[in-house]
Amino acid sequence: MTQPIRWLQDEIADRMLQKLDIVKLDVRDVLVVPDFPGMHLATFAKRFPHARIHSIAEEGSSTSQLWLAKILANWRSLFRSAHSNLISSYLSTGKFDLPDNSVDLVLSDLLLHDLADPKHFLQECWRVLREGGLIAFSYLGPDTGKELRSVGPLPFQIKNLLSPWDMHDMGDVLMAERFSDPVMDMEYLTLDYENSALLIADVQTLKLGDSASNSSNEMTDLPPKLTLEVVYGHAWAIGKHLAKAQDSVAYIDINQIGRKTR
Structure with missing residues (x-):
């Protein structure tokens, strides 16, 4: 995402952290993907003051931007930051630059809908999470921009999310x-617009459409809101430590079978 929609990333990240208030987790290492220089970092630093942060930055975020944002949030985080990379590296290799079993929490804000294969992302998160670790994420669901599909013609080509x-x-x-004990939740947010140009800008930023026209005649019939x-x-x-189940049968290493003692 780009700067015009930064407030949305911050808002959703804050809501994610609020939902984790009831979760008890000893966090030493955190993977933030994508990491972006937003205002949410202050909340993050307060929630996990002793965590070492591993960053996979969104496109367009410079290292200096991220460092400055983390210093403003909590200057101590500068000295606890560890690996840092760009999301383009993950997209090209399909791998996080982290060893197996190396983080306690993966926090992913508004990314999965932009991935052609979110299942692979989950597999990579499983690889880097320690036993008892947690993945927390948010993404845009298939009803996003639903009002755009009920009007036409539009001054841009509607695009489906890569992962609907x-x-x-x-x-x-x-x-x-x-993964164990998944908890899923959903909510609708409605964005209201004063003019069509602002709506089109957000549609492009959210990758819901492209090839927008600047003709005011073509933009007069656009809906004044976006869901x-x-x-x-x-x-x-x-x-x-358990082997992945095959044909609905789970295979357990015999060394992991304990005997109850009095």
Whole structure:
């Protein structure tokens, strides 16, 4: 996303952290993907004051921007920051530049809908999470921009989200990828616009459309609002020593079978 929609990233990130208030987790290492220099960092630093932050920055964010934002949020975070990379590196390699079992929390804000294969992202999160770690995420669901599909013609080409998964789809995939106790939630946010030019700018930024025209005649019939379906979820990485189930049968290492003693 770009600067005009930064407030949305911050708002959703803050709501994600609020939803984690009831979660008890000892956090030493956190992977933030994508990391962006927003105002949410102050809340993040307060919530996890001793955590080491591993960053995968969104496109367009410079290292200096991220460092400055973290200093403003909490200057101590500068000295606890660890790996830092760009999201383009993950998109090209499909890998986080982190070893197995190296983080306690993966926090992903408004990314999954931009990935062609979110399942692979979840698999990579499973790899880097420690036993008992947590993944928490948000993304835009398939009802996002639904009012644009009911009017026409439009001065831009409507695009489908790369990953049109609703929260039930995501919950099923989390279970299939061995995550435990997934919790899914969804809410609708409605953005109201004073003019069509502002709406079109956000449509492009959210990657819901492209090839916008600047003709005022073409923009007069656009709806004055835009609906965002925001899906939230979190799940635990538990039982990482267990083999992945095959044909509905789970295979357990015999060394992990204990005997009850009195």
